[in-house]
Amino acid sequence: MSKAIHTAQQYWDVRSDLFANYYKKPSTFDKLLRKAVYLRTAVALKTIQEYPDCTILDIGSGPGVNSVSWLKNSKASHLLGIDFAENMNEYARKNAAEQGVGSRCEFIEGDFRTFDFGGRKFDVNVAVGVFDYTEDAASFIKKMSETTNKAFVISYPENGLRMFLRRKRYTCPVYDYSEDSIRSLHSLCDIKKLEIVRSQGGWVSVAR
Numbered sequence: 001m002s003k004a005i006h007t008a009q010q011y012w013d014v015r016s017d018l019f020a021n022y023y024k025k026p027s028t029f030d031k032l033l034r035k036a037v038y039l040r041t042a043v044a045l046k047t048i049q050e051y052p053d054c055t056i057l058d059i060g061s062g063p064g065v066n067s068v069s070w071l072k073n074s075k076a077s078h079l080l081g082i083d084f085a086e087n088m089n090e091y092a093r094k095n096a097a098e099q100g101v102g103s104r105c106e107f108i109e110g111d112f113r114t115f116d117f118g119g120r121k122f123d124v125n126v127a128v129g130v131f132d133y134t135e136d137a138a139s140f141i142k143k144m145s146e147t148t149n150k151a152f153v154i155s156y157p158e159n160g161l162r163m164f165l166r167r168k169r170y171t172c173p174v175y176d177y178s179e180d181s182i183r184s185l186h187s188l189c190d191i192k193k194l195e196i197v198r199s200q201g202g203w204v205s206v207a208r
């Protein structure tokens with residue numbers, strides 16, 4: 001069983017370089033066994049590209065490598081990243097400035113579940129690599145739906161050997177999903193269309 005002695009916030013606050021390097025300097029291991037990380041980024045980008053001038057909410061934006069890639073490869077007008085691990089936000093702000101998109105984005109410290117957006121909505125909401133650490137996925141997805149104008153994208157890990165090994169390795173709790181549980185979660189949301197894409201060790205959903 002997992003030695004779940006840390007919260008997800010504590011776990012990720014000391015891993016900004018590690019996670020950024022999955023994208024920036026992928027090892028052979030990453031390329032072979034972290035295909036889901038790259039697929040979910042690509043699915044989110046494709047969705048963002050469908051809505052020129054869109055605003056994006058990147059929930060659990062981490063080191064912001066995805067955020068920068070989405071801005072550089074789309075006509076999105078603005079991206080707000082929210083992450084409760086402040087070291088991740090510091091990395092993201094620096095990285096966005098270095099990559100020349102600092103004026104099109106902002107990274108704030110906060111827990112999406114409790115953050116008060118004051119009625120603000122975003123055209124595309126993305127939470128990739130986040131439901132893995134989300135205990136109450138139902139209230140999380142409902143809030144995502146309520147703060148989205150056009151589409152929201154989420155990734156999910158499945159149960160199995162890889163999840164078993166993650167639970168041994170990770171020091172924070174990790175949660176798994178099935179295609180049925182993903183459909184049930186979306187039944188709580190006011191959406192017209194749901195697309196579920198299979199990935200290595202999980203799924204990515206696009207709800208419109």
Ligand SMILES: C[S@@+](CC[C@H](N)C(=O)[O-])C[C@H]1O[C@@H](n2cnc3c(N)ncnc32)[C@H](O)[C@@H]1O
Binds near residue numbers: 063110112113129
């Ligand atoms: C595995 S990283 C993924 C980072 C980024 N989305 C990516 O795919 O490159 C997960 C991030 O989600 C953040 N996170 C998890 N739950 C969160 C929540 N409820 N509110 C804000 N950030 C959260 C963690 O701090 C961490 O930085």
